[in-house]
Amino acid sequence: MRLIAILLLLVLPQTGLAQGAASLIADQVRLTTDQQLIASGNIEVLYDGTRLTATQITYDRASDRLSIVGPIVIQLADGTVVLADSGALDPTLENGILRGARIVLDQQLQLAANQVDRIDGRYSQLYRTVASSCQVCADQAPLWSIRAQRVVHDSVEQQLYFENATLFIRNAPVFWLPMMRLPDPSLERATGFLIPRQRNNTQLGFGIKVPYFITLGDHRDLTLTPYVSAETRTLELIYRQAFRNGNLRIQGAASDDTLEDDNRSYVFAQGAFELSGGYQLDFDIEAVSDTAYLQDYGYSSKDRLDSAISVTRATPDSLQQVHLTYYQTLRDDESNASLPPLVADAQYETRQPARWGGTLTYGASIDSAYRYSSTDGDAGRDVTRVGGFGSWEESRILSGGFVAQTKLSLRADYYAVQDDSSYAAGAVQVVPSSQVTLRWPLAAYSDSGAAHLLTPVVSLAWADAYGDTPPNEDSTRSELDRGNLFDLSRFTGEDAVETGGQMAVGLTYTRIGSAGLDTTLAFGRILRSEAQEDFTSASGLDGLQSDWLVAGQIAGNNGFLFDARALFDDRDGLTVADARIAWQNTRVSLAAHYIWQSADAAENLTSTVSEWTVDAGVVLSDRWRVELDGRYDIAADSPVSAGIVLGWQNECVKIDVSASRSYTSSTTVDPSTTFGLSGSLTGFSAGRSAAGRATSCRN
Template sequence: MAVILVTAGWVSPSWSQTTTPTAVRPTSTPSGTTDPAKKDRLLVEAKELVYNRDTNVVSAEGNVQLYYQGRTLEADKVIYNRNTNRVYAEGNAKLTEADGTVTYGSRFDLTDDFKSGFIDSLSTISKDKTRLTAPRGERSEGETAVLDKSTYTACEPCKEHPERPPLWQVRAMKIIHKSDEQMLYYEDAFFEFYGVPVAYFPYLSSPDPTVSKKSGLLAPRFLYNNRLGYGAAIPYFWNVAPDYDVTLTPTVLTRQGVLGQAEFRQRLSNGSYNIRATGIYQLDPKAFDAAPYGTGDRELRGSIETAGQFYINPSWKFGWDVAVFSDKYFFEDYKLRDDTLSTNYVRESISTAYLTGKGERSYFDLRGYYIQGLSQFDFEKQQPLVLPVLDYNRTIPVDPAKTMGIGGEINIDTNFTALSRESAAYQSTGVRLLDKAFGLYDVCPTSSTPNLALPNFKPPSCFVRGIAGNYERASAQITWQRKFIDPIGEVWTPFAFARFDAEGLSLNESDSFRFTNGSATSVLSNADQANFFGSKNSMFARFQPGVGLDWRYPFVAQTGSLTHTFEPIAQIIARPNEAESGNRPNEDAQSLFFDDTNLFEWNKFSGYDRVEGGVRANAGGQYTMTFKQDGYVNALFGESFQLAGNNSYASSDVAQIAGNSGLQTDDSDYVGRVAVAPNSNLWFIAKGRFNQKDFTPETIDLAANAKAYDLTTTVQYSRYEAQPLIGYPFVREGVLLTGRYDFLQHYFVSANTVLDLNPHKYDSVTGAYDLAVNHPALASLGFGVGYNDECTTFSINYSQTYTTAANVESRDQTVMFQLTLRTLASAKGSSNLGVTNTTDGR
């Protein structure tokens, strides 16, 4: 192999004869100096190099490689004509650009800097695996390429049959690639699917594969809704600058007019933010339900949303995620995308701003919340403004050498929360009762005739979901624990803690809110809070120390390829009784679900407003069997015992949270779990809580996931016994089914459904449930088909959900589609098929 360094416009006389295969490297420049001709030099590698003095032509043959200014030209034979400054390459010719783009050709005719010239039988593959092919192409100054009778695609050729056309391609009489504009221009073009023309474009342009964003029209979106009419949205993306852009989306609706939306996004050196505004002047507001079931005759509607996150340094960041709507129905009526919404059976928009910091073993979080309810049953004045919420947590290791052998670790956990609310939020125990005016808002009955009696906001027939007024609470807990392992393998973890809480309560008992509809009237009065709290304004402090011990003794056995671990667990915690639990607010500890996950928690309440008291023991056992190849079986079973003092879970509070928890008796219900995963393609888990007296199931959760060949399925079943003390008077039971089948390598079908096995329809006019045995009812249903490969993604999905508005059940149907032709185009859209009233419930 001969290696020669050639200066542009000059060739060494030694090339007048055939060079030997011995490698000859160019002499380097002296240290500290710069060779002025370095950028113009061409490095040539070949088995044979010949310089003909008579014709002034340099010939290279045998695995020829030429390197010049980041470009590499490879071929079996290369001829350089010094008279014309042209380079000719043929035989497996290949040109690699500095950005990784590779061009193949049967023959190259280029200038000596490789920037301009002609290429026969051209095939270009970019670093993003896009392909341009043509019988002949012309390059100009390395910036413009003109390809005659050419094709463009991002699809890879079939390995078994490369002669077959790709899934899609653009075939044009001429394709012009302007690198300086990062654009591809197609003239007299056809879009082909499997080689069959399906669309003709006399002129077409698209960004080249190097473009991440560029100004222009985006894929349109089409919709239909019986309240909106037919609609079409044509978004325009404006790439204003490298760091910010704007998207304008006018949507023309045949029944309501023009819905306008504008979104501004900007990325800064330490973060990014966006602002989105949406608005419409409705032409036909009467298409929507009358207030309060809908917006009535409101003409101007809209929303403003903004989100951002910025990093102060590697440990600290601040941000926000805020949405404000003109009315609670706007999001659902116009099917808007919203980043702040969490959609379950209850839909709400939670706006927040925050400052967070993370240390090596510490965490700080300061934030506030504004909540806007978006379902018809929400009364906005019952939504709290939570500002601020401060959390700080720090773990400190304790050096035994400096603490007389104590060691272990100390954890500090603090929280401060302040909230305010205009209207108290009440709810009845047992059967739910709504207001007589509209059948939308929760009121409370007397205990004797819950469905028909006038409201009576008193315990035990009523409980308080949220206070009206101002409430502040500061909590701090310091905990120490250390793990010891004795000579026989027992694991002992003693721990001690001290908890301090201080609360301030200022109730608003003066305001009331009246709902009137004809002769029907209902009143929500904040004065009724006096039935639940001892004092309108009060201060309260609580100090609760505690000590405890956790004991575990794992037994390990090996049988063949199986490893068995059995671990009995016992835990005891001693502390004083919980003070003042009955007449204090409970805002953040209303979610109490006793199961295997919190059996060994020192405090099973979910928030800071309640804290476990008395002497309690938790006992159980865990068994794990692991297979040699990743599989396992795990089981846990246990129970909790109140040994001394008052049982906090038997002590009712204003939110009635503990009465049906399974912890209200001194000997709790049993809880257990069995999880089986023989391999990565199959797993099953069963969880439950069982009555302590007769072992009847109180809660059951079953879930299984299986993947066999190209089929993936998931099944979930849940059943919860009635919890009348917190407003669930009937058994809740349902099934979730999902499935996906992949076939023919790139195609798939999917389906999902939620089935309510124990529906009880609620009549918001009479305030009564249909207690007859109902057949299982669909809560939601969806299915879809799709295709996905390296160049194309396509899917179409249908979904339907069932809702109740103004005491009328309806079915909402939506079709969504997505099509992405990699590097060429992308389209997403949805069409709402309208709302259909149903008479049979489903």
């Protein structure tokens, strides 16, 4: 028969009154004549969140000590598990000695010692200790272990302090440290070294990166990463801070290398903040010392940097936005003076129900493009546009299931032009437009439960431009796709206008499968009364008739996606084709993209573009994984970039081996190959957990 004793007066005569009582469960409890309480058989003690199990406990009232016979298992309130053969503790289980002990932290890291001293419930002092997060088998040493003369675990600060420590791989010593501090695995954030990374680059040579993470409170941190090789001395940094109303991230690096005579550096900064009144502040700052620095060090593949700041307020019926962007080109054939490098715009737009029905939308905007150069013409032209617009739109359902949409619009703009004698210094343009779109959605359901929707669409539109013709700054790149087939204008900005009458026709078919597989297919084209000279042939929008647009998508609830689009010209055939496929499950992640585009001198495409990219990851087993990425220029029959990462991990080790090759070549950038190696011992890193499958022991 099991007995339950509340040790309020006997076991905890003083501390129990102040802090609460301990509960003892045992098969047998007896009190001796010399005031010793002996409990034996399936013992369980619960006190202040701590649970202890043992074979026998003897409490001596005179010394106020517990003598415990194991096997002993102590489960502390913070999740730490302590195992021991025998021990002597005070009734609070916070002070005493455990012999033949083993401590398990966060179910990851094991520390085995001849003796463990418990002090004030906070410190555990271990002597002649072996620490490892590997599976420990009786017939062989763990894959790695740290053997130390003394280890102190501070459960409040969640830190481990090692004295006279040696790292062993199996039974072979690797290196020795007189003192070492590491976080225990339950700590989420801690100042200290992160995983070192080895980098071997054909331009920078063999080097190593050693990140050092610094906590600056609960909401800020700084990571400093020295990068040292035979060719460079570099310091990288990442600063992060979370505010009550937003966040900030700054990353950058500074280098002194043999590739350039001057010091090199870059900085990227991003921030987003919620302001009062519903406004949102966003900024993105990008700067680099020279055109090749980002490519040489693998920081970014961008060939144009854009620093921007914007303030936006969006509500269900209005939009207010101010945006400023500074561009820095890294291309050999461009200069900052003629990009233009500085672009600013502001806009206001609102909509409301009209008294006579439908929706009324109106607004105003201003934008400006500024170039440093004062050269007459495109290279030095500065343009500022101020304009306003108004539109009325209404949708109605007609008999037979037809849906009719009517839209009337009017916009007026004033352009101030400098440093370009081919345009008037002041230009005014007024553009009226109208559009009627008719849709006829037809729905059907199959016996399998799939839904089918067939929608033919016809759109008639007209627009014209009155006044002066302004320079085209914001509509130089346009392309026909499924999203703008039935738009009133396919230009991306306000400077260019589609004039004359036009008719857009199209057909969309959608199937929504009962098993989660959805399919969409659409095609259409545009017929015009006037050819549009501002459209290029590669856009698919030039001439009296646009190219035929064919687009489709297949999406499944199992992570599969296929999306494709093509433009066909009646005379020249295929103009543009692009497709992408993606598939992801627990073991496979695949993303691939292909693009083909015909040559077009108007868009600086001197030759046909034909290129594919792939990014894939496969979990080969519980321990092995491989990641691949590549980009290949089929038209030039030449690779652009390639990379592979091979990873292995078990319950206590993670190792990544990588190789990448950049084939980019210019007057400032040379092709380069980079090899990398990184590894970590799981169980120590703050906020990390062992994800690999545990090693099994053979009998």
